[in-house]
Amino acid sequence: MDIKKIIVSFILICFFSGSNGQTCNVPNIVFKSGEQATYKIYYHWHFVWIESGEVTFSVANCKYHDIPSYYFEGLGHSYAKYDWFYQVRDTFQAYVDTFGFTPLRFARYSNEGSNHVKNDNLFDNLHHKVFCYSGDKDRAYKRDSVTIPACTFDPLSGIYYTRCLNISGLKINDTLPLTLYLDNKIYHIHIKYMGKEVETTQFGNFRCIKFNVSLISGTIFKPGEEMTVWVTDDKNRLPVYIEAPIIIGSVRVELLSFSNLRNAMDAKVK
Numbered sequence: 001m002d003i004k005k006i007i008v009s010f011i012l013i014c015f016f017s018g019s020n021g022q023t024c025n026v027p028n029i030v031f032k033s034g035e036q037a038t039y040k041i042y043y044h045w046h047f048v049w050i051e052s053g054e055v056t057f058s059v060a061n062c063k064y065h066d067i068p069s070y071y072f073e074g075l076g077h078s079y080a081k082y083d084w085f086y087q088v089r090d091t092f093q094a095y096v097d098t099f100g101f102t103p104l105r106f107a108r109y110s111n112e113g114s115n116h117v118k119n120d121n122l123f124d125n126l127h128h129k130v131f132c133y134s135g136d137k138d139r140a141y142k143r144d145s146v147t148i149p150a151c152t153f154d155p156l157s158g159i160y161y162t163r164c165l166n167i168s169g170l171k172i173n174d175t176l177p178l179t180l181y182l183d184n185k186i187y188h189i190h191i192k193y194m195g196k197e198v199e200t201t202q203f204g205n206f207r208c209i210k211f212n213v214s215l216i217s218g219t220i221f222k223p224g225e226e227m228t229v230w231v232t233d234d235k236n237r238l239p240v241y242i243e244a245p246i247i248i249g250s251v252r253v254e255l256l257s258f259s260n261l262r263n264a265m266d267a268k269v270k
Contacts, residue, residue, distance in 0.1 A: 024151040025100050026164040030237055033061040033070075034260035037238060044250045053078040053088060054256065057159070064095040064104050071095055072156040094156035101161055106154035106181075119183065121154065132184050144184055152179045152186065163237040167193070167209065189214045192226070198269060199230045201240050201255060205269040207233040208240060232267035 038056040042049045055076040062071045074092035091109040096102065108119045118141075120133040128148050135141035153161055158180055170193040180187045194210040208230040227244040231237050238261070242253040 024102065026161065026166075028098075028101075028160075028164050030163045030235060030262060031059055031160060032260065032262040033059055035059045035258075035262065036260060037258045038256045039239075039242075039253050040256045042252045042254070044252070049252075051079060055253075057156075059160070061098075062095070067104065068098045069095045069104060070098055070160065072160060074156055092156055094154055096157045096160070101157075101164075103152075103154050103157040103181075106156065108183075121181070123148075123154075130181055130184075134184075146181070146184050146186070148181055148186060149179055152181050154181050162191075163231075194228075196233055197230065199241050203240075203255070203268070206230075206240055207267045207269060209233050209237075232265070234265065234267040235263035236261050236265065236267075238265075 036056065036058045038054055040054050041052045043052045044050075053076060055074060058073050060071045060073075062069050064071075072092075072094040074090075076088065076090040076092075078088040091107075093105075093107045093109075095104040095106075097104055102125045103123045105123065106121045108117075110117045110119075115136065117136045118134065122131045122133075123129075124131065128150065130146045130148055130152075132144045132146060133141050134144075158178065162178065172193060172195045174193045176191045176193075178189050178191060180189065190213075192212040194212055197208055197210050198205050199208040209232075211229045211231070212226040213229055214226055227242060229239055230241045231239045238255070238258060239253075240255045242251075244251045244253075
């Protein structure tokens with residue numbers, strides 16, 4: 001099992017909440033500096049659920065080259081009991097212009113077993129380019145560039161961008177596009193609105209909005225598969241539960257803790 005790929009795929013989709021428009025600039029009334037959410041990742045194999053690792057997301061305000069920005073961070077790790085087999089310690093960082101909600105920089109630092117890779121990406125949104133720098137401890141850094149469409153997001157900026165979008169007016173099975181950039185490639189995925197449900201969590205029952213999200217086929221996902229995401233039906237749009245099939249087994253992700261939300265947690269059923 002490749003825990004790193006599971007964590008990356010989770011980061012790609014975990015907060016997607018859909019939109020009824022394609023504007024790139026959205027007002028933020030959803031999150032604030034200091035927000036943090038941690039999720040536990042489970043792997044299902046041969047009728048056994050294995051607690052594989054965790055991923056934590058956090059938000060801060062900052063200035064990136066004097067540009068008022070959001071700083072987003074995602075930290076993923078395998079549990080210590082699996083480190084003897086395959087240790088994972090991954091860091092994801094993103095800087096996003098607070099005015100236009102456009103990505104400025106995205107970096108990924110991967111420490112997986114004996115592999116240690118750094119991938120740094122600088123966005124030139126005016127010319128629709130991303131300049132990529134990647135390498136590891138055994139190879140010199142390689143520079144490359146990728147042409148991107150308008151409204152392209154890295155995984156972390158995509159997470160928070162989609163949380164801010166307006167979902168009013170959506171009907172069941174309405175499908176919406178999202179363009180993502182990761183590892184020098186462009187991915188076009190879709191998000192399907194599936195209605196509203198009450199989901200049971202360790203924090204109680206929550207009114208949720210349910211979405212199916214297309215997965216990127218490759219080493220762990222089959223072509224055409226979808227991931228199901230439940231997010232709180234309130235102003236926070238906070239994911240509480242995720243399920244995804246993989247080539248061998250399945251994965252589920254559960255909200256473990258959260259703090260410093262911008263809005264009251266109104267989705268909890270009293």
